[in-house]
Amino acid sequence: MNNLKAIESFSGAGGMSVGLIQAGFDVKFAFDNDQRSVETYRHNIGHHVDTLDASSVTGAELMERAGLPKGELDLFSGGPPCQGFSKQRRGAAALDDPRNELVRHFARLVQEVSPKAFLFENVQIFGQKRGKKLIEELSEKLSNYDVYDFFVCSSDFGIAQSRGRFLMIGLRKDLGAAPPLLPTSTKSATVRDAIGDLPPPPSDYTEHPMIPNHIQCKISDMNKLRISHVPQGGGWRDIPYELRLPCHQRVNTTKGGWPDVYGRLSWNSVCPTITGGFDSFSRGRYAHPDQDRSITPREAARLQGFSDDFRFLGNRADVRRMIGNAVPPPLAKAAGQAIVRSLESTAPWAKPKDLPQKENKTSMTVLS
Template identity: 35%
Template sequence: MVSKARKPLALDLFSGSGAVTLGLKQAGFNVVGAVDLNPGACETYRANHPDVMLIEEDIRKVSPDAFSSVIPGNLDLLVVCAPCQPFSSQNRRRSPSDARNDLVSTAIPFIERFSPSIVFLENVPGLESSDVFGGFKNWLEDDGYRVSKPMRIDAAELGVPQRRTRMILVAAKGVSLDRAIDIAKSGKKTVKDTIGDLPTPPIGRPPEGHDPLHFARKHSALNILRLQHIPEDGGGRESLPLHLQLACHRRSKKSSFSDTYGRMRWSDVSPTLTTGCTDITRGRFAHPKEHRAITLREAARLQSFPDHYMFKGNAAQVSTQIGNAVPPAMMKAIGVSLKAALFIQGD
């Protein structure tokens, strides 16, 4: 149980560009360490969290002892947000030999070394049915943790203006598991609430002094014409005349990619943002009104990043960092419950 005289300590594994760390800080945690392999994401992380000890390395090569200087005793919270691509429903080339399949288990040495009071895992729902997940859950129980049932949470219920269903698992030792999973829901925040105040962006790279993330992609003349035929505020490609439809779309009216070229709806949350979230050919990522895809700034807001959060890298790299992120507002809402549990004696 944590003394109220200090902030609980957290370690962020697979930290990416720092969205989980941001949410945890907002919830009142002291994030002291992080690990990630991606150079661009690590550059963004350092720009926003210079106070955190970040190790840029393959986690399989990182000794938990590397964090001994910032974790002098037991750890309060260990967060495990391993890359989800191997288990994603959008991954149509899943391979049992994918080296990322067992990354969840790389958290075990850190659990053994620091004996965290709470272990929190977040991933796509597809992980739940994998042998990797089952083995990790069994290991936690054998090590004395009380483990929650896997829970599916939609970020839209936690103050994120986006439909994003994730699976979470909480394991607790010495603290209240029931309190840890008592996550308060909040009212829906819409696309208009989130990006409706932004001005029409320049096309291409913005001029000096302009918001570096708020610029529109240079669409082809053909795609502009397509967007002009798609109704504002939620329209889709089914409205396109035959001569503007892609051949593959004419052949398959009900394909699994039916949201491509679709517009977001002002009065609703956005669809799930992906790494291609500023590309109208990759999903329902067209602006509700204007004839363009959403900008990086709009995507970042829809992921609940504050405007002051800095992203490093080119447009493609920033889009990937935004699309891969755990929404900070979602992590803050969860973090509030996890923090509360640390002040309550468990079984």
């Protein structure tokens, strides 16, 4: 099955599109409501992207933008913003967050474009108890799809990051497609694998002349002194008492506090989840393994699985937000490959031996 056609919603800078294209999809149109993300997508991937609001756009409009007649879409993908399900928001505050409405608009657009398959990506906690109500809503609205959900870790896909995510793959029931199996990597990547060959960024805080987005973040002399005491894999507890932040001086040294704060990465391990605060080790374990600085945007992008020719456009805040919010391309590629194999199973030439036989390493549940 060749030239599978896709539309991507909530595309961000294009991490999911990069992976889907690598998996064999032709992304005919993508959209996001963030202008900087759209500019970055257009610069790196193509002009088939625009700034649109998911709450007001219609499926008919998307199909027209993609140049596709009704019934000709193979995949509709997207990862609606997940801030409503951040660890900082609890109970009703999370469930009533207005950004959760975008999940419902994702389901509406799937209904309107009626693709053969859909791919939904979100934070891991969405697939747990706090997201149960919305998952049930999605399944009810998309009852003409067999829906499979997956709890995955990015490190299972050759990414040097312990980023946990929740995926839902829907296959239209009338196709009789085989269940999706995510192909996982046989090689575990480390921080060294991802960024070990990069030279130090320029000391004058300019961009490296040969490496896009490889820019050192300015830090205070005191923070540089603090991090100099932290070994690989260590954190704020390794900083001498008199140099610690006042809040850390008040915390019990054996428990309490966030252990990753002022943390240094280890060459032989993986990075924790890359967030929009990755350029500040006061926000987590984001100090370089050897150098007394936080990781650069290029190092963070590599830890997310982006190649060096992918340039993020905008100011510092724009770039770190886009990188932190991105779907790691290798993860998107694996999901795309799973969908391709399922859709190929509906083709007349497909035989059982053509389908992957290896058991999934990821957790999968069938939602009926």
